[in-house]
Amino acid sequence: MFFISDTMAGAAPEILKAVEAVNDGLFLGYEGDPVCEEMKAQFAKIFETEVSVFLVATGTASNALALSVMTPPYGAVFAHEGAHINVDECGAPEFYTQGTKLAAIKGANGKLTCEGVRAALTNFPKGVVHRMQPGGLSLSQATELGTIYTVDEINALSEFAQSHGMATHMDGARFANALVALGCSPAEMTWRAGVDVLSFGATKNGALMAEAVVFFNQDLVGDFAYRQKRGGHLFSKSRFSAGQFLGYFKDDLWLKLARRSNDLAGRLEAGLMELPGYELACPVQTNQVFVTMSRELVLRWQEAGAQFYIWSGDPAQERQLVRLVCSWKTTDEQVDQLLEVARG
Amino acid sequence: MFFISDTMAGAAPEILKAVEAVNDGLFLGYEGDPVCEEMKAQFAKIFETEVSVFLVATGTASNALALSVMTPPYGAVFAHEGAHINVDECGAPEFYTQGTKLAAIKGANGKLTCEGVRAALTNFPKGVVHRMQPGGLSLSQATELGTIYTVDEINALSEFAQSHGMATHMDGARFANALVALGCSPAEMTWRAGVDVLSFGATKNGALMAEAVVFFNQDLVGDFAYRQKRGGHLFSKSRFSAGQFLGYFKDDLWLKLARRSNDLAGRLEAGLMELPGYELACPVQTNQVFVTMSRELVLRWQEAGAQFYIWSGDPAQERQLVRLVCSWKTTDEQVDQLLEVARG
Amino acid sequence: MFFISDTMAGAAPEILKAVEAVNDGLFLGYEGDPVCEEMKAQFAKIFETEVSVFLVATGTASNALALSVMTPPYGAVFAHEGAHINVDECGAPEFYTQGTKLAAIKGANGKLTCEGVRAALTNFPKGVVHRMQPGGLSLSQATELGTIYTVDEINALSEFAQSHGMATHMDGARFANALVALGCSPAEMTWRAGVDVLSFGATKNGALMAEAVVFFNQDLVGDFAYRQKRGGHLFSKSRFSAGQFLGYFKDDLWLKLARRSNDLAGRLEAGLMELPGYELACPVQTNQVFVTMSRELVLRWQEAGAQFYIWSGDPAQERQLVRLVCSWKTTDEQVDQLLEVARG
């Protein structure tokens, strides 16, 4: 009963096969090989537009490097206070941007609102040299709480950002989970809704280690390639990263895997909500279930061998906030087993 | 006839298999999984000492991150002027160290000498606040020219460094090639000769993407893990990097692959030296052959379909310096074919 | 009627004279001259302990450089959300620390509380590599709102910081104003209360441009001199900065000037509080008065020629928050004149 993280599962067999499939041939690499060309073409096709794609090793690198071409070092990037870039990357954004401030904004269900950003913006008046300057907006789709922005919400945020001279970044570490939940096209969820640059993650959804920075706004690309190299994220054998994406996209594997983990989270939610003592902390929209329960229940779960993450910091609290994540590899049986435990 | 780089070849089948072999199981990753534990144990065994090992995505990241814990931002790192860190990493060392100067030192055959470092040191007097301070020494084994340091030379350099309060880093992007050429043990070539930290590369010698920072001097480790995370080089599914090392070390695969490419370079050298018009630019000691030839010969080779790197910058020169690299995948036939072309 | 800032006034004549007084003589400078020696001796005497003192050009540099030796680049510095370092320095702390996050904490009257810091600390668990690490605590004495910490409060905060492995920095841009308000000794308000490093400002209180970083905790000094030089804050003719401090300390000028501006602020407060329509936003403890009034009153003041800073961002609000600052040069007459306007 492992519900700690979707990164606990290995790689989908289809993706492993795709890696093997690109092993032959002698290529110069560094994103100039035919595998990368094919990978880029597929991104363009999937997103129905011209894109610039760069491969990196982790979602942290993807986010931090994307931000580094949006904001000056003395800029402020507006993000939800719970955003991965603000909480879980040990200062990678500050490192790659060389000093940017993350303006952390509160918002229900892990989501930014224009009102929240507008209020924060008053601390960064344009042209006042004593103040850091508006540097960009970053939203996570899905959010850290597993919730999703509607297309209209993304549109509103990116328009607001643009009206203040800022570009919009989307942290898509769980892009596929959000996409299938929203049921729209990749284009609709991104550039058509005003997103300038996307951190597109595949690792959490079945890849070995495959993350891409995808630029829709070509004006932003600028010197990204130099920054990528400088961060040690330009791979000599780039085919092995690109190859994972080929396997990921083939026959819509990525959508199937995401649907599976989303569905399981839905099944888990439904089961828990039939039981007393469990309360949803926010709507279950993708592959994560955030639920509050008593310390006693937490203890019982742990004793039964369930593994999960206690999200709230304070172990002294009576009610604990627990995160349960389903991965592409989670099974119906594992969910049922956990529900069995939950029933007590 | 591809002799451009050893990164042109894909991965050795044994290593691909090792990747598959670690795919099962649910692990938290981030270098805490059992595959990483096994990988670390193997490093300790191979180097016959306690080591701290960290995985990163590229040799560039490995070098830059290693340097970042050796030198202060206002330090100078002494390296050969042709070193990868000085020439080929787009400023990654400067980025990760946040401003270190690479003090570039001349030296025959791509090798540093104590005399060279001593002369350069006079520009960085200790305790003079106007000057950058001695920050570390970095040597490449094998060097960018494919030559190698003897154990005595490494010893002398590291002792010299230590006597000036500096740690010693070894760029081991082609560690295995140097090791089998030198015929000593990994321990002898590193910590027993005074090396504090090693960038251990496997990618050029048959891995997909597997680079490790190996600390022999535990006092240096310090906050490396935070810097690694901050650079976006801490992998959630670290098993897939660690797994490559398991395959790399198994049954001495790494040594076999390195011997093969070294031998082929030797064969290529021998063949060329029998022909008029070809001159070695430096001794062939590992898997690279640096040879000078006339522009006419270069042209003939190119027309015959040979692919290689023209090392010297100036295309107007009559004699051109050419680099020929044999990989783990290069065959006797390919070498013979190239020699055929060379014969004209 | 200029109440915008205490930096609007020029320099006290005594300080100008002190600058002239050190003009003779040929000195090597760079803080090695006899004027600097004398200045350092005076700091030691005033603070009744061994200190390390470094001169810089601005309070911003003083704060940022002080923080740079307290926190690693991946550290979080805890400060009040309204702190100068968080709001008014265009990212100088992030620049000098090379990426530190300022963890902004709310607190009544511009003051940090242990409770506030404790809550914020939960986001930075020690040893968790994904999270930025506790890097230091910074408090401002006087605060941006002109309020002051009691010695007990400083003690509690620094003890709390220390118990979490953090050093304590005091932003003393208005140190003298706080000191005379508190009526204790410089030692009591700083190192005896656990402060490790102090940004000691004289510019706002009558100097031309004189700021010092004062280390009580000698273990922290480390490589400060290199960082100072690297920031371009090591002065060749350091005597002219040091000389200002000689004039500042002579015959307790600094205390006299601070008392004068504090007293005037008190007089202003008393006068305003007798009138309807004015409300104190926080206690007046030093040389600043924060008062709320209607937009109508603001307009009347402005029309009468009064100059002051509207602190609250939103001009649409009915009640406006206004800052009134008295400087060492402000006169009784100017305060009376403003009160006249206030009376309407």
Place this chain on the structure above:
Amino acid sequence: MFFISDTMAGAAPEILKAVEAVNDGLFLGYEGDPVCEEMKAQFAKIFETEVSVFLVATGTASNALALSVMTPPYGAVFAHEGAHINVDECGAPEFYTQGTKLAAIKGANGKLTCEGVRAALTNFPKGVVHRMQPGGLSLSQATELGTIYTVDEINALSEFAQSHGMATHMDGARFANALVALGCSPAEMTWRAGVDVLSFGATKNGALMAEAVVFFNQDLVGDFAYRQKRGGHLFSKSRFSAGQFLGYFKDDLWLKLARRSNDLAGRLEAGLMELPGYELACPVQTNQVFVTMSRELVLRWQEAGAQFYIWSGDPAQERQLVRLVCSWKTTDEQVDQLLEVARG
């Protein structure tokens, strides 16, 4: 007999008076005050063109900040190997540019040549992502050896830089000394010869602490003000820096002071050249004399109380290279006294 540095002298009385003269009045400062306006107007008049002027505390800050808007962090700035930015600023350029490499170039008499820069440029091919990119050219006028570039030489270097997409920076720490030596106009020596940005120093030539960054190329100014603030170099009471320039320019004081120190250096040179045992290391063109002499002579000078800088690092050498600097305050008598010693 103090010939160590021109920073050993205090400030010219005229400049001290100018500081006093701007003390009255209440100004908001931060380079927005009337004194700064007047200072900027004078710069425009002296340089006969539109300029953007920013004040900073030291020559080191001036150089480093100027470079920071010319080059990307992954850029290489071409400078003479003996340049102040390369040798004497403890990595300030690397700090402010956030990682730029200084490409150190040899050249006779401390001067860059186009040939030298061209050769160095081959290491930084445009568009090759593995290499740092051409980032700018910096020349010192006068040089660290007291020599000067002719207007034609400046022109050639800046044209060369421009043809490679680089801007040209002039380190003018001793601008006035070079100017009066060259006998041309400030405009001819700078923007008319292609200089984009100038670090204009007054401190070495009689000011207390007055350095300015002067932009001729307005396209470069960009976000300089934010970088200046972030470095802690935006002064609240900026009038006191600007006021020094008013005194400096008034009645051509700056030219008179520079002429005086240049003349004295000439007198010193002439005297020494009449004596056996002294050899010029390079032409004496401004206020510095570089002379080689035997260790015995060095000792005799030292015993006679002469103070000077031994430039060459190696005390074991038989011939020593000695630097003798005349300041605005050096007198005929002091030079004669030194010549007396030299005569033995």
